[in-house]
Ligand SMILES: Nc1nc2c(c(=O)[nH]1)N[C@H]1C(S)=C(S)[C@@H](COP(=O)(O)OP(=O)(O)OC[C@H]3O[C@@H](n4cnc5c(N)ncnc54)[C@H](O)[C@@H]3O)O[C@H]1N2
């Protein structure tokens with residue numbers, strides 16, 4: 001298999017790096033999944049109905065199944081009286097035919113007996129058990145739900161690629177499907193590297209910090225539809241990182257690391273993986289998120305995306321590169337989050353030559369969509385990141401945008 005590597009002589013563009021990832025990662029093979037496992041996944045087959053819906057003529061009301069001709073003249077002044085010859089409750093009926101001049105008590109959903117062509121709601125009667133007094137006539141066929149009026153056997157219910165949500169799963173269950181072809185959720189293993197990292201809840205030394213990234217990335221992976229395995233913290237010791245990776249590969253469709261990819265003396269991810277020759281490291285012309293790596297490791301050529309350690313860089317890099325990879329594996333298009341346009345409420349500067357992703361707050365009100373930058377540019381500013389719900393995307397050739405101009409925005413946390 002040929003694998004595209006990152007160029008070493010110049011930074012890649014964001015688009016080049018996303019394309020490299022999408023083009024070299026394969027969708028996971030589909031299999032038959034129980035309905036609830038498939039929520040949010042695209043269906044990998046055209047699904048046709050193997051039965052009619054409704055499957056039999058049934059009542060839409062609690063009342064009496066009748067021959068229309070028997071009750072057509074019923075009114076308050078001239079009520080119609082009919083003997084009640086039986087009862088039909090949903091799920092506990094015997095097949096039978098109704099003779100003219102008689103009625104059957106019927107419950108919502110119960111099969112309409114052969115011969116009956118209309119249902120009189122109980123409210124238009126005296127509710128009688130042995131005999132019924134009817135004071136209002138239905139129209140012919142009223143309150144009967146006919147076989148096949150909803151779905152016909154052979155109808156294509158879902159086209160391949162349709163994302164399975166509550167309504168689609170409800171339809172599949174209605175026609176008796178217990179499972180459906182869909183790609184599995186990718187199992188994404190998340191590893192935070194850094195000897196300075198500690199588990200939230202544990203004590204801190206004077207120079208240690210809490211591991212934010214593995215939680216943020218695992219939550220992002222889960223929100224993207226993946227199964228996230230958070231390995232937690234691995235130190236900057238190459239042997240420990242190597243062992244952790246080989247332990248985890250067995251349950252990984254994709255490995256995501258944070259930290260250890262820049263130019264420091266202890267950049268363990270780069271040090272260990274660059275040697276393999278199947279993972280390449282380089283710069284992407286973006287801010288935040290400059291140092292990136294991507295490649296394949298282990299016997300099964302498992303894809304690995306190595307994200308920078310600065311928390312905001314890690315988060316933005318996930319949005320740009322890991323989210324499309326997960327969606328590609330699930331076969332969910334579009335792979336990349338669509339951009340929307342919004343009016344900028346406050347001037348913003350940008351670094352030329354890099355695509356900048358500025359944390360922002362996006363709102364739609366009576367005047368339309370607008371977006372306000374939140375906080376500074378620093379890749380360590382977690383407070384600001386948490387206040388943001390969007391990223392303003394400033395193109396490589398831009399140095400700034402004035403308030404009142406239109407900008408491109410990625411609205412976060414939205415399904416697409
Ligand atoms: N001489 C240079 N230094 C740096 C460059 C450069 O080009 N030349 N690039 C900077 C940029 S940009 C980034 S981004 C970072 C990326 O560094 P690493 O990926 O090697 O990450 P670390 O050095 O391990 O950590 C960076 C920073 O983030 C904190 N961190 C790491 N992991 C976590 C975590 N799980 N939770 C919370 N915070 C974390 C770490 O303590 C550091 O402060 O490199 C710049 N340096």
Ligand code: MOO
Nearest residue numbers: 288289290313379
């Ligand atoms: O790329 Mo770093 O991600 O700018 O902080």
